[in-house]
Amino acid sequence: MSSRDVVLARVRRALADVPRGEGYEDPPVPRDYLRVHGSRTPEERVALLAEHLAEYRAVVHHCAESDVHLLIERLLAQHGSQTVLVPPGLDPRWTAAAGPTRVHDRAASTARELDSVGSVVTGCAVAIAETGTIVLDGSPDQGRRRISLIPDHHICVVRVPDQVVDSVPQALERLDPARPLTWISGPSATSDIELDRVEGVHGPRKLEVVLLSEG
Amino acid sequence: MSGTYLGMPAFPAAAASSTQDARLRGNLRHATHTIRDKRARAVAELDDWARLRAAGAAVKDRTLRHLDHYLEQLEESVTAAGGQVHWAADAAEANALVARLVRETGEREVVKVKSMATQETELNRALAEAGISAYETDLAELIVQLGDDLPSHILVPAIHRNRGEIRDIFREQMARWGRPAPENLSDAPAELAEAARLHLREKFLTAKVGVSGANFMVADTGTLVVVESEGNGRMCLTLPETLISVVGIEKVVPTWQDLEIFLQLLPRSSTAERMNPYTSTWTGTTDGDGPRTFHLVLLDNGRTDTLADTVGRQALRCIRCSACLNVCPVYERAGGHAYGSAYPGPIGAILTPQLRGTASELDASLPYASSLCGACYEVCPVAIDIPEVLVHLRERVVQGGRVTRRGVKTVLKPAKGHAAERAAMRAAGFAFDHPGVLRTGQRLAARTRRLHPRRLPGPGRAWTDTRDLPPVPAESFRDWWRRTRGEERTT
Numbered sequence: 001m002s003s004r005d006v007v008l009a010r011v012r013r014a015l016a017d018v019p020r021g022e023g024y025e026d027p028p029v030p031r032d033y034l035r036v037h038g039s040r041t042p043e044e045r046v047a048l049l050a051e052h053l054a055e056y057r058a059v060v061h062h063c064a065e066s067d068v069h070l071l072i073e074r075l076l077a078q079h080g081s082q083t084v085l086v087p088p089g090l091d092p093r094w095t096a097a098a099g100p101t102r103v104h105d106r107a108a109s110t111a112r113e114l115d116s117v118g119s120v121v122t123g124c125a126v127a128i129a130e131t132g133t134i135v136l137d138g139s140p141d142q143g144r145r146r147i148s149l150i151p152d153h154h155i156c157v158v159r160v161p162d163q164v165v166d167s168v169p170q171a172l173e174r175l176d177p178a179r180p181l182t183w184i185s186g187p188s189a190t191s192d193i194e195l196d197r198v199e200g201v202h203g204p205r206k207l208e209v210v211l212l213s214e215g
Numbered sequence: 216m217s218g219t220y221l222g223m224p225a226f227p228a229a230a231a232s233s234t235q236d237a238r239l240r241g242n243l244r245h246a247t248h249t250i251r252d253k254r255a256r257a258v259a260e261l262d263d264w265a266r267l268r269a270a271g272a273a274v275k276d277r278t279l280r281h282l283d284h285y286l287e288q289l290e291e292s293v294t295a296a297g298g299q300v301h302w303a304a305d306a307a308e309a310n311a312l313v314a315r316l317v318r319e320t321g322e323r324e325v326v327k328v329k330s331m332a333t334q335e336t337e338l339n340r341a342l343a344e345a346g347i348s349a350y351e352t353d354l355a356e357l358i359v360q361l362g363d364d365l366p367s368h369i370l371v372p373a374i375h376r377n378r379g380e381i382r383d384i385f386r387e388q389m390a391r392w393g394r395p396a397p398e399n400l401s402d403a404p405a406e407l408a409e410a411a412r413l414h415l416r417e418k419f420l421t422a423k424v425g426v427s428g429a430n431f432m433v434a435d436t437g438t439l440v441v442v443e444s445e446g447n448g449r450m451c452l453t454l455p456e457t458l459i460s461v462v463g464i465e466k467v468v469p470t471w472q473d474l475e476i477f478l479q480l481l482p483r484s485s486t487a488e489r490m491n492p493y494t495s496t497w498t499g500t501t502d503g504d505g506p507r508t509f510h511l512v513l514l515d516n517g518r519t520d521t522l523a524d525t526v527g528r529q530a531l532r533c534i535r536c537s538a539c540l541n542v543c544p545v546y547e548r549a550g551g552h553a554y555g556s557a558y559p560g561p562i563g564a565i566l567t568p569q570l571r572g573t574a575s576e577l578d579a580s581l582p583y584a585s586s587l588c589g590a591c592y593e594v595c596p597v598a599i600d601i602p603e604v605l606v607h608l609r610e611r612v613v614q615g616g617r618v619t620r621r622g623v624k625t626v627l628k629p630a631k632g633h634a635a636e637r638a639a640m641r642a643a644g645f646a647f648d649h650p651g652v653l654r655t656g657q658r659l660a661a662r663t664r665r666l667h668p669r670r671l672p673g674p675g676r677a678w679t680d681t682r683d684l685p686p687v688p689a690e691s692f693r694d695w696w697r698r699t700r701g702e703e704r705t706t
Binding site: 002004007008009010011013014026027030032052107115128131132133138144145177180181182185187189190191194195 | 242245246247249250260261262263266267269270273274276277280281282283284285286287296301302303304308352353354355358370371373374377378381404405407408409411412415416419420421433436438444445446447449450452453454464469471472473474475476478479482486488489490491492493494495496497498501503504505513515519520522523525541619622624
């Protein structure tokens with residue numbers, strides 16, 4: 001008998017008390033929990049996102065579409081990056097004014113090559129106001145998972161209010177499980193020393209979120 | 216500590232020495248009290264916490280009641296998404312399987328994401344015996360590994376170490392494993408985190424094989440979820456060419472939508488955050504992004520035995536948040552090592568004796584490692600009634616009974632150490648059934664009350680080690696009643 005058969009047979013014997021014919025969807029799950037905690041206007045939703053991002057030490061910037069290239073140029077200069085990693089589908093206007101050399105992620109780029117890059121600019125798939133979370137799904141404006149991981153400085157652009165949802169349940173509805181997802185809530189952190197939170201371990205130690213509005 | 220749980224003493228003996236360790240007590244008190252209030256605040260933010268908790272428990276119960284179905288569905292989804300699914304009936308099988316999968320890549324090193332399942336199977340030891348070096352990358356696991364120590368907490372395995380001890384371990388041990396600690400390393404947490412970053416960077420950039428666990432596996436989509444803080448998880452899950460995930464079979468949830476419950480319950484219960492810094496989800500393999508080969512090892516190792524117990528089964532709902540450890544007065548004082556297992560604290564006290572059985576003195580002692588105060592049940596995000604299972608397991612230890620071990624139904628003999636307790640209970644049962652005997656006994660006890668010792672002799676001594684024997688009144692309640700009101704009623 002294979003281990004698979006052994007384990008499944010054990011499971012079935014262990015469940016002898018479950019009535020035959022009980023459906024896989026039984027007993028039903030009470031889903032009377034809230035879809036959203038509170039009701040907000042789009043502006044309030046964006047404000048809450050900004051507040052929660054900042055609480056976990058992400059640096060938040062508000063910006064109009066027409067000025068985003070200038071903001072990104074300034075952020076890169078402030079961080080002192082010589083190079084900036086750009087996913088293939090990123091709006092080229094966003095980095096049009098950037099001083100640092102643009103590095104395009106290629107399939108062949110090794111982790112070590114990416115480690116020498118100073119900053120990365122990405123879009124996002126969705127942002128969650130209640131938890132201060134941005135989610136990347138590997139779309140062309142976000143690139144492979146590794147590019148938002150290895151550089152120490154991540155600038156993430158969120159289109160507001162369209163990409164902002166209130167809650168975790170709403171975010172999951174918008175996301176495609178087949179894509180590899182990365183949920184990011186603030187910069188890398190740890191609670192491993194005396195259960196107190198410290199920012200900055202392996203992921204980007206500086207996370208800047210640009211809340212981009214039209215116009 | 217020698218890096219293994221084998222041969223550890225029973226809980227009372229281990230706790231008797233750990234509770235004398237003033238530094239350990241101080242470290243644990245500081246850490247658990249820090250997190251307690253924060254958790255309460257994070258939970259209070261959600262008005263619907265009780266409903267989320269009920270829903271989380273219901274999803275887990277439903278999954279457990281049809282576990283065979285959901286495991287087969289998961290296997291199908293993961294395979295369809297490009298993953299390879301393996302099954303392991305016990306720890307030895309899982310470890311041998313992982314060692315073989317690593318060898319097949321031609322590599323001799325793996326980077327590891329913190330995983331309770333591989334702590335449980337003691338995978339690192341098995342890999343070392345197979346000539347494979349496993350590098351723990353979670354900060355606390357790194358501290359434990361460098362210090363040749365054992366984990367003592369589910370979330371923060373090095374909770375028994377304070378910042379000064381961590382600095383000493385880094386200074387003394389990092390060079391042995393790779394990049395040494397920076398000169399003049401202080402005990403500031405930010406500097407310690409930076410030292411870990413530098414030490415592990417090289418390992419991440421060159422790793423070809425990653426080993427992880429998972430917090431959740433979604434049956435209908437084949438998606439695995441890892442919830443973490445530092446980014447070491449993201450490194451291990453995305454940079455290597457091969458990813459091997461060892462996951463307990465109870466970690467499956469039916470649908471993608473079910474994550475909306477657990478991704479709210481887990482971070483707030485665990486690190487008291489609205490959301491943990493990083494959550495990674497992956498479904499099989501993705502062209503051009505992340506590992507090209509993905510192996511999922513589904514681990515039983517006593518879970519089906521636990522499932523067979525209709526009362527104890529609820530322990531399999533556990534999402535390893537560790538809130539129960541942080542509120543437990545026994546854990547806070549005895550520390551995690553006294554529980555002799557990867558799963559310490561209240562959840563460990565009900566999980567370990569079910570996963571491993573109660574044959575050893577240590578495992579039989581675990582259901583007693585509690586004052587039954589119920590704080591663990593109150594904070595549990597999936598409403599595991601830990602006190603109920605503790606009492607159930609105590610009954611099992613004392614009385615024996617039908618259990619399942621390694622998939623085989625068997626009858627457990629009553630434990631030896633409880634013969635006096637059983638005799639006393641039998642005598643009490645007889646007396647309560649026979650009013651004449653009870654009356655005679657009570658009167659005899661009342662008359663001899665001046666002769667009663669403050670401490671019990673023989674097997675009863677353990678009970679009076681920490682308590683005075685309650686004084687027997689001059690007259691029993693029943694006699695008093697008969698003498699006063701009883702007569703009134705008859706007239």
